[in-house]
Amino acid sequence: MEPRASNALSRELGDALRRARRRSAVKVGVLVEELGWSVAKISKLEHGTRGASLPDIARYAGRLHADQPTYDHIMSLAQAQNTGHVVRSHEIAMPDNLRALLLHEQTAEVIWSYQIALVPGLLQTEGYARALMTADAEHRVAERMARQGIFERLRPPEGRFFVLEPALHHVVGGPQVMYEQVLRLLFRGGVRVVPFADQLPASLTSAFTFMTFAEHPPVSYVEAGPVSLLSDEAETTERFRQACDDLDRVALGEEQSWSVFAAWVDRYDRLREERRGAGGGAVA
Known part of the structure; x- marks a missing residue:
């Protein structure tokens, strides 16, 4: 089968195959010999730039001795039809x-993130994230912090973060948590405030993430409760690209945003001191 341009679905399948191989004890050389494939074919399949028949995918997963849930997941991805929209729960x-989501965040060159009620997950402090979670909080906080590790790499993605002003009013976890969180926004850089306005552009009434890449077309991401949608369909991603232009137009500049964050740091600092003075202690 000829090489092809990758898409969000094929990359997810490739990622599942690559992770299954790395978890197994089977070496690439063994796969080459037993399947009669080249190293290049395996590499392209695992990067989502080459397709394979269902029997070939089944042979590959079977040779890795994948457990039943892993095998079923791989085959469900292999059988799915690419529509340009990937729905995941x-x-x-x-x-x-x-x-x-993670495999695209990890390979993006630029990540645009717009949030209307909360601080973006990629910028949250441990305290802020913990306050949002109910069950199994420590494990979930660890996962969120691990996601943020993409910015600690040698060549991290460029983060362009936009926060609608109400997110700064929304007290999560108490004054101490908010003080630490807004302080992070102040010193993080690349974070801009979208101020209250009489009417936001229609493109900015919902939160979204838009990612661009060196080797394939952009991907948009939107989340609604327990369901998320990733899209690389051209018309959809062009609309999100235009929404990013709207963000650039209506958001405060970085220096103005710093002033806003500094004012909120002072406000939450006063609130936490008042709470301490009243004998309540700071809420962590």
């Missing part, structure tokens, strides 16, 4: 282990 507001 997860626990409400908890996409931190969603591979369809």
Whole structure:
């Protein structure tokens, strides 16, 4: 089968195959010999730039001795029809282990993130993230912090973050948590405030993430409770590209945003001191 341009679905399948291989004890050389494939074919399949028949995918997963859930997941991806839109479910507001999202965050050149009620997950402090979670909080906080590791790489993606002003009013976890969180925004850089306005552009009434890449077309991501949608269909991604232009137009510049964050740091600092003075202690 001839090489092809990758898409979000084929990359997710390739990622599942690659992770299954790395978990197994089977070496690439063994796969080459037993399947009669070249190293290049395996590499392209695992990067989503080459297709394979269902029997070939089944042989590959079987040779890796994948457990039943892994095998079933791989085959469901292999049988899915590419529509340009990938729908995935997860626990409400908890996409931190969603591979369809993570593999794109990990390979993006630029990540645009726009949030209307909360600080973006990629910028949250441990305290802020913990306050949002109910069950199994420490494990979930660890997953969220691990996601943020993409910015600690040698060549990290460029993050362009936009926060609608109400997110700064929304007290998550108490004054101490908010003080630490807004302080991070102040010193993080690349974070801009979208101020209250009489009417936002229609493109900015919902949160979204838009990612661009060196080797394939952009991908948009939107989340609604327990369901997320990744799209690389051209018309859809062009609309999100235009929404990014709208963000650039209506958001405060970085220096103005710093002033806003500094004012909120002072406000939450006063609130936490007042709470301490009243004997309540700071809420962590």
